[in-house]
Amino acid sequence: MNDTVKEEHHVTSISEDHETTCWGCGLRLLLPSYTPIFKCGWCGAITNQNPLKHNNKYLRWRHIRDRCFIAILLIFMLFVICGGVWAVYPVIFSESYFRGILHCTITMLLSISTISSFSLAASRPPGPPPSIPWGSYPVVEKGGLENYSFCSYCSKPKSPRTHHCRSCGTCVLDMDHHCPFIGNCVGAANHQPFICFLFAAVLSTMYISIMSISVGCQLWPPLDHETIRHITTGSSHSPFIIMREIMFAFLSSAVLLSARGLVLAYLLVASISVGIGLTILLWQQLSYIYQGKTYLSHLSSRADEPVGERGCQNIFRFFGYQYSFSRYLPRFSRTKKIHKK
Numbered sequence: 001m002n003d004t005v006k007e008e009h010h011v012t013s014i015s016e017d018h019e020t021t022c023w024g025c026g027l028r029l030l031l032p033s034y035t036p037i038f039k040c041g042w043c044g045a046i047t048n049q050n051p052l053k054h055n056n057k058y059l060r061w062r063h064i065r066d067r068c069f070i071a072i073l074l075i076f077m078l079f080v081i082c083g084g085v086w087a088v089y090p091v092i093f094s095e096s097y098f099r100g101i102l103h104c105t106i107t108m109l110l111s112i113s114t115i116s117s118f119s120l121a122a123s124r125p126p127g128p129p130p131s132i133p134w135g136s137y138p139v140v141e142k143g144g145l146e147n148y149s150f151c152s153y154c155s156k157p158k159s160p161r162t163h164h165c166r167s168c169g170t171c172v173l174d175m176d177h178h179c180p181f182i183g184n185c186v187g188a189a190n191h192q193p194f195i196c197f198l199f200a201a202v203l204s205t206m207y208i209s210i211m212s213i214s215v216g217c218q219l220w221p222p223l224d225h226e227t228i229r230h231i232t233t234g235s236s237h238s239p240f241i242i243m244r245e246i247m248f249a250f251l252s253s254a255v256l257l258s259a260r261g262l263v264l265a266y267l268l269v270a271s272i273s274v275g276i277g278l279t280i281l282l283w284q285q286l287s288y289i290y291q292g293k294t295y296l297s298h299l300s301s302r303a304d305e306p307v308g309e310r311g312c313q314n315i316f317r318f319f320g321y322q323y324s325f326s327r328y329l330p331r332f333s334r335t336k337k338i339h340k341k
Contacts, residue, residue: 019031022042022043022045022047023045024044024135024150025042025043025134025140027040027137035049036048036049043146044147045146045148045150048149048150059167059169062167063183065180066167066184067183069180070122070181070182073181077115077118080270081107083263083266084208084267086260086263087215087264088211089104090260091215106207111204113200114197114200114201117193118182118197120193121190121193121194121197122182124184124189124193125190126165126168126172126189127188129156129159129171129172132145132157145157151164151171153166158171165185167185173188173189174191175294176191176288177296179194182197191318195285195318199282201274201278202275202282205271205278206271208271212264212267213268216268219258290315292310
């Protein structure tokens with residue numbers, strides 16, 4: 001009889017290694033010791049018993065790096081604005097006063113929109129995660145922390161749409177990516193100003209390229225007459241040789257360029273190269289918004305996960321419009337006529 005009681009007691013005994021506590025509601029759970037990640041059946045919180053620890057001793061240097069990128073980018077934008085005004089507008093005002101006023105207005109609008117949207121995206125907090133009660137059973141309702149995880153750096157709950165940025169040292173809601181050029185994360189609170197900055201910057205680079213070409217053609221020194229005669233008479237030459245001669249003639253005449261011409265040549269090359277990169281980034285961002293995703297959610301999504309709703313309504317909703325523009329357009333659908341008897 002005593003052996004049977006001892007055997008039953010041995011079977012129902014529970015080792016302390018199998019007991020763990022949910023961080024969300026504080027309930028004690030019975031789990032196998034080999035379970036590193038588990039989900040609470042009451043509150044729905046996800047607990048990682050072996051979280052990875054990262055060293056944050058370089059956080060201060062990351063902040064300094066981001067501030068340096070911001071300063072360099074601001075200096076570059078001011079140089080482009082001031083250099084373009086100095087090189088272009090004396091030539092434009094000499095042709096037509098009305099044309100000069102028009103281009104001054106366009107330059108002022110593009111400059112203000114670019115710098116203001118950049119400053120707003122860099123200075124505004126990217127978006128804190130939602131505040132929710134946690135820690136004890138009485139304050140947490142059933143399913144109140146569904147798919148929430150715990151951030152070991154911030155020591156607070158992290159929603160499924162929240163990611164921790166190690167460069168900023170904080171959790172960001174709907175984090176897209178950390179942009180070193182604005183020295184900030186792109187999240188729920190500053191994603192819209194970031195997209196507006198990309199729009200303004202792409203339009204500005206296009207405008208700079210067009211103005212640099214139109215004014216540079218007037219300031220560029222004429223080509224050597226002997227070189228032009230050699231190119232036109234040498235019809236038997238291959239296209240490669242003709243292109244080489246033309247490039248050599250342009251480079252030879254570039255030595256005689258004025259200071260304004262050199263600035264315009266630099267602005268043309270810089271605006272085209274920067275504009276291509278910003279256009280690719282803007283197209284990528286708009287495609288993710290169209291899919292209802294962010295860059296990080298696109299990386300973390302799996303092939304077997306269901307695809308979310310795609311469409312232009314995601315873009316309208318992103319910019320603050322609850323309905324698409326088709327709602328406000330007149331409808332031309334045919335309706336049946338009602339005949340009264």
